Amino acid sequence: MMIKRMYYFIKKDIRNSFKDSAVLIYVLFPIIIAIVLKLIIPGIESANITFVIDETSVNKQIIDTLDEYGYIETYNGVDKVKKRINDFDDVTGLIKENGEYKVIYEGNESENYTEITGVVLNRVLLSTEEVTIKLENLNITKSFIFEYIAIIVVVLCILFTSIMGAFNIVDEKEHNTVKALGVTPLNLMEYIISRAIIMLVFSTIITFICVIIMFGFNINYLNMFLAIIFSLGIGVLFSFIVGGFAKSEIEALGLMKMTGWLVSGIPIGAIFIPASWQWTLYIFPNYWMFNTIKNIFIGPQEVGFLLSGIITLASSIIFIIILMKFVGKQLKLR
């Protein structure tokens, strides 16, 4: 009977979700992000020194050689070169004055940038000596930036489905559907589980599509599915914090903005916070969600996949139990 009640509730909710075009955009949006990032990230990762060269003074052979190291923009005259250098991005200017080469920087470039460009320019301008450096490719396809961004995208996929859930809850409150549910045998536990199942379905679809776009089939998708299950608690938590406390969709938007920082900010913070300070994040279930997914994309971590996942689920359930004492009164289910 419990399963039947939950089944009808889930069916109703999914039907309602598809009544307007919003759900389509919720599903499409993370996919669009994944596609855009897949296109942009290789550009960021590749060395992209831009040389801005005065073609009237620098000889063509130098320009052609520098073309092997980055992008070349040529300008007619020193003034135009300097004007280009003043733009917001980092570029390296090259002119020839009185027979000597001169490199022009804006002055706000990082030390790393000027060092790298300096080495390249010295090599190209100064020495024709042949030196052979062999390369050995280990063919490890995972990339550093992409790994971390992929984790954030997966977190966003789960967040998006919980936003959908949150707005459905608010919609039920606004239309008094939740009062009607209150006189049915459906109890709070069944309500939560039903919502979790809906989130699981949508999260899995959206996350899998995004990860396939970004990584193809080089990922352990069974672990990915398990990670989504482990992270359901966080989705439910976020959904009920926003949907449970907001009286209107507009209030939900405000609450979403506030709590969104915590939900997505903790994983982003975990990337930047030094290892010695990571313990400050241990209390947050989404930190462990981040670690679970990190085990999939980056490789085995100090706390492994299964343990991280269990901690994620367990800690989020604890928070849900605490939250339900407050939200339960709002929803007035059995």
Next chain:
Amino acid sequence: MKKLFSLVIQDIKILFRNLIFYLIPTLAVLIIVIINWVIPAENEIMSDVNVYIYNSGSNIWTNMLMAEFDEENFVDSYEELKTKVSETSQSMGIKIEGGIQNPSITLVHRGTESEEMLKLITTTFEYIVINLKKLPPDIISVLEGKENIDFNKIDEYQDFLVENFKGYKTENLRSKSERVPDNKAALPPILILEIVLLGLMFGAIMIFQEKQEGSIKAYRITPGSTLMYIASKYLVNISLSLVYGFLIMVFTMGFTFNYLHFLILTLLASSLGTLIGLSISVFFKEINEFLPIMMLLLFIGGVPAISYFSPSFSPFVISIIPTYQIIFGYREILFPTGKEGFLLNMSLILLVENIVLFVISYLLIKFKLMRERG
């Protein structure tokens, strides 16, 4: 003025009723805590590539490289080198054989690097090898020795090489700017996402609330004009953005920059966000429908942050996004490098964009929102 004032009060009440006024100080505190105490001033994630070295050649290589790397960077075998590079993200290995005159150097890489990146790295090593050959014999014999390496002498000669074997002169258009701490460097993108795009959200919130309550229908029969309708929302949003912005800046940067410049840029930028929010919300009945579009706009608006953190990556398609110039504008205001005239140029561009958007939002609100049925 009285009509405008009552509209402003009405809009403020809408934001109050929907917890927005509590949102601003809460978020400001959160951001202040994150900038001051969470993000480190120098974060490890952006630090250099991990380099592992296996030297089976002359001692000179180890002794030279010890000046730059720690003992943990050196491994005892080629297999260990490959294992370390495989297991560590953002890493590279160097295998060295032979002496200075005929070295054999192999760069072991993970395979994710682009051709240009590999070219840069091999060039760096070519440069090192060529310069090592130029070292005087007394230094070479010191470096070949196993004990009592004077690393100061090596540093001296590195400086000597840098100064005397440079193929070019250098000019900086402005004096070299100081390194910005990583936590403070995060402020411009945060200002874009929170302050500029907040206007997008709040402008829409007010319109949707009024649609829900039927206030727009009531407004149509009042003597109030569309201009006044827009002006009240505009004023409330701009004021909120300024308060929010100043709260964050005072407690993160103190009074270390020009607040007047900050005021001008924030005014123009948040006004842009407000007008976009007002314009687009006209097309949707409920906020639930608008939300994904808002997120898409937030994402697009946030994309220039990529170029901000990676300044040599600024493709045209990113540079035309309005927040691109705003993010760099904030960078120049908060961490001045002496860029002359930029604020004026940027303000003029933003002013023109604001005027165009104002006309668009006026027309949309007058001819669509104010004439909508239901």
